[in-house]
Amino acid sequence: MGSPISPVLACLFMEFFEKDLIPKVTQARKYIMKRYVDDTVVVWNNEEDFNMFFSQINNIHKNIKFTVEEEKNNRLPFLDLELHRREEGILTSIYRKPMYTNIHTHFFSCHSMNVKKETVAGFFRRALLYCNEEFVSQELEFIKQTFRNLGYPDNLIEDIYHKTKRKMYPKKVTKKELKEEKKQRVIIPYMDGLGDLKEIIPKNVQLCYRSSNSLRTSLVKTGGIRKENEVRGLVYGIPCADCDKWYIGETGNTLKKRIRDHRYAIKTGNESNAIFKHIKEMGHLIEIGKAVKIKTVKNYGVRRTTEAAIIQNTDNINIQVKTPLNIAFYNNLVFKTLNNEIVNKLKNC
Secondary structure: OOOOOHHHHHHHHHHHHHHHHOHHHHOOOOOEEEEEOOEEEEEOOOHHHHHHHHHHHOOOOOOOOOOOOOOEOOEEEEOOEEEEEEOOEEEEEEOOOOOOOOOOOOOOOOOOHHHHHHHHHHHHHHHHHHOOHHHHHHHHHHHHHHHHOOOOOHHHHHHHHHHHHHHHOOOOOOHHHHHHHOOEEEEEEEOOOOOOHHHOOOOOEEEEEEEOOOHHHHHOOOOOOOOHHHOEEEEEEEEEOOOOOEEEEEEEEEHHHHHHHHHHHHHHOOOOOHHHHHHHHHOOOEOHHHOEEEEEOOOHHHHHHHHHHHHHHOOEOOOOOOOOHHHHHHHHHHHHHOOOHHHHHHHOO
């Protein structure tokens, strides 16, 4: 599939190709050229002159090659439209490829009624938007017959058509009416047998369904499992390579972010940082890369208490603060409840 930026770069290059390179070979020729992604429609007067032009633009760049399809019986397909050349101008109708099968969402398929209605409405919208008056009646009848063959009731098809038409050509409404009609949207997974919840939800709530299990959710795992250094809210320890002491800390952020902060403090010589002071006074090497999580604690108060309990009861390199007797007793109780490999190492330090 390539990089997500590929279509953007391709379009930028084609704009450069059209504006800067093609004019060099067109000279004084008059023409109309319109492009959408990789489909281009060209209006040209002289066929011999066009063949020369076509040959020249195919030689501009080795990787950009055009193919050509000429109009037949004054008709030319472009995207999903068919262009009809007439004396009064260009008319449009809906174009379908020869292999078109008319297979769409069946009425008895396991989809919510909203999905089925919107499928039909989408075809009606396209017909009303892009078909000229000469072709619109034929296209609407084709759409109705297509969905009759898929099991849709006639009255439902007609109801969808009229609602779609009213939405596309609405009457003018006041700001007050617009405010009253505004609804809050609620999106829930659709399950077969769920029933019509519209009967029990408030009128100012718009209920929308989404698929609970799609091919994307089965094949693409966007979240993944968080690594230990990406977990937020924890008490951590950093060992000293030259003695048995550890630095004990806590953070509401990730361990990765906290390690980066400590490295910056050492680099800038921050005297208030206990790790930098230990390096400066003792000349020891601190193994910041071996920092480990002791305990995941999301609650700030519990996290600070856990950190204080470990600091109070172990020999570490933290800058010690005298703890009142009652708090020290409480910290001692908390420390005894901890059962962790790192804590057990600290107990024996």
